[in-house]
Amino acid sequence: MHLAAPAIVLAIRMHGEHGAVVRALTPEDGVRPGYVRGGRSRALRPVLQPANIILGEWRARTDDQLPALTVELVHSRAALHGEPLPAAALDWLTALTAAALPEAQPYPRLHAALSGVLDAIEAAPAARGWAGTMARYELLLLAELGFGLDLDRCLVTGSSDDIAFVSPKSGGAVSRAAAIGYEDRLLPLPAFLRAGGEPDWPEVFAALAITGRFLARDVLVDRRAETLAARERLIDRMKRAVA
Template sequence: MHLAAPAIILALRAHGEHGVVVRALTPNDGVRAGYVRGGRSRALRPVLQPANTILGEWRARTDEQLPALTVELVHSRATLHTEPLPAAALDWLATLTAAALPEAQPYPQLYLALAGILDAVEAAPLARGWAGAMARYELLVLAQLGFGLDLERCVVTGSDEDIAFVSPKSGGGVSRAAATGYEDRLLPLPNFLRAGGEPDWPDVFAALAITGRFLARDIMTDRRADVISARDRLIDRLKRAVA
């Protein structure tokens, strides 16, 4: 097995006295794990940070063996880990991607989307411009794993007009007319999730309520306490930042 590719670091785990097992997302070969010799050294610690982009080279004698991984830094986002809000964003995005995606399955759209939102966090650390994109990324993760929400038409009437809510059970859109009398049982749907554009903060948090519900129910079912806590920290910091 030999693979050379750019990759975004997602997670690290100490292995042995000096080494680290790194999981990283590649554009065309999905999430790949590899053992980095000396990964806890002073020279490599700044390189092996979640959200950093590397050029990785994985080598193994067999497909079953954990590959040895050598890394070259392409782009560092390590300084963002010193700022609470962007650090929480990077932590959640990397944690979600690492926890949700199976090994060695290609997700080129997710790679491009993750790279784009990481760039947006880096460009605007105070969340202006990227918080809404994070909700869209979560929607994309759901869709890529087979749990996509149908926000284009009403599950009750079949109409594609005035979709204003989401059913927390089916994940389908519900029109304003069909929701009459049941609004408190449904999730408000911010328009930017369907039509794009720059959302205001109430719309951002409404979108995150939708994606959070289905991530917890459909993807993080057996890992909710460990994984969703990273998301909870991020949303708490977002709310404090805009209060």
């Protein structure tokens, strides 16, 4: 097995006295793990940071063997880890991607979308510039894993008009008229998730309530549920930042 590709660093786990097992998302080959010799060294610690872009080379004698991975830094986002809100966003997005995606399965749309969110965070560390994009990334991840929400038509009437809610059970959209009397049982659907545009803060938090519901129910289950703690920290910091 031999693979050379650019990749986004997702997770780093120290291994032994000197090495590290690194998981990174490539554009065409999905999440790839590898053992980095000397991964705990002063030279490589700044390179092996979540959200950094590396040029990786994975080599293994068999498909069952953990590949040896050599890395070269292409672009560093390490400075963002010193800013509380951007750092929390990087932690959540990389942890979510690492926990949710199976290894060696291609997800080019997710790679492109994650790159876009990380670029947005880097360009404008204040959450106002990227919070809506993060919610859309979570929505795309659900869809790519087979848990996509049907937001195009009302699940009751079949109409695409005046969609305003999401069923927390089915993930289907519900029109305002069909929701009468049941509003408190449904999740408000912000318009930007369907139509695009820049959301305001109530819309951002409404969108995150929707994606968070289905991530917790369908994706981050069992041991992976621990990953949601990073999301809770991020949302708490976002709320404090806009209070």
